[in-house]
Amino acid sequence: MRNLWFLENPLRVIILQSPPKPVLTYYKTLMANINFSNSLHDTLFPEFIHSVRCTEESYVGDCLKLRDLDPKGIHVSIQNGWHSRFFNYHDDKCGVDRLDELMGGCWSYAKEFAANEFKFDTLRIEEWWVNIGANMSYNNVHSHGRAAVIGIFFVKVPEGSGDLVVQRNDGASYSTIYGNMKNGNQFRITPEENRFYLLPGHLWHWVDMHQGVEDRISISVNYY
Numbered sequence: 001m002r003n004l005w006f007l008e009n010p011l012r013v014i015i016l017q018s019p020p021k022p023v024l025t026y027y028k029t030l031m032a033n034i035n036f037s038n039s040l041h042d043t044l045f046p047e048f049i050h051s052v053r054c055t056e057e058s059y060v061g062d063c064l065k066l067r068d069l070d071p072k073g074i075h076v077s078i079q080n081g082w083h084s085r086f087f088n089y090h091d092d093k094c095g096v097d098r099l100d101e102l103m104g105g106c107w108s109y110a111k112e113f114a115a116n117e118f119k120f121d122t123l124r125i126e127e128w129w130v131n132i133g134a135n136m137s138y139n140n141v142h143s144h145g146r147a148a149v150i151g152i153f154f155v156k157v158p159e160g161s162g163d164l165v166v167q168r169n170d171g172a173s174y175s176t177i178y179g180n181m182k183n184g185n186q187f188r189i190t191p192e193e194n195r196f197y198l199l200p201g202h203l204w205h206w207v208d209m210h211q212g213v214e215d216r217i218s219i220s221v222n223y224y
C-alpha cells in the first residue's frame, strides 16, 4: 500500500497508481502510517481587477460642465451626489467633447484588454455616466447586471475619499474557508486619479462613504 495513493468512500476503495513525482507540494502529516503523495492543486475561476493610468490631464472641469448642462441628473445608485444621465459613445454624445473622446479612448483600451486576456473580441460600449459625490456621499452595494466588463475612471480623488470595494458574490461568500485570507472574499482599492479600472460586471462592489470636503468625481462605463 505504501506506493499507492487511495481515495476512500463508504462504498468502495479506488486504488490509483501514483506517478513517480508529486506535481505540487504536499503536506507532511504526523499520521505517518498514511503515505500522502502526488498532491494536485488548481486555482479555479479567478476574478480580476485591471487598472491603467491613462492621462495626465484633468477632466474635472469637463465633468462640472456636464453637470451644469443638467443640474438635476438622475437618481440611480449614488447617495448624496449627482449622477448624470446615461450616454452612448456611438449615438448619444454627452455634449462635452473631451469626455466623449476620453470614453472613446478607454473603450479602445478595454477592447484590446478583453481580446488579449479573454479572447473576447466583440466587447462593445453601451453606456457611460458621471458621478459627482459630495461630502458623505456613497454607493450602495451593487453589480452591473450582465455587463461583461465595467470600467471606472477616477477623475478626482480628494483627501477623505473612501475605497472602492469589490466583493465576490459566488457561493464562497456564504462559506468560511477564505475568511482568514487577505483578499479572500473582499478586495479594497484606494482609487488613484486618472487611473482607469476594469473588472467583471457581475461582481458586487461599492464605494465607501466620502469623508472629504471637495467633491469626488468618477466616470463609470458598461461594456457588453
Ligand SMILES: [Fe+2]
Residues within 6 Å of the ligand: 142, 143, 144, 205, 220
Ligand atoms: Fe458600479
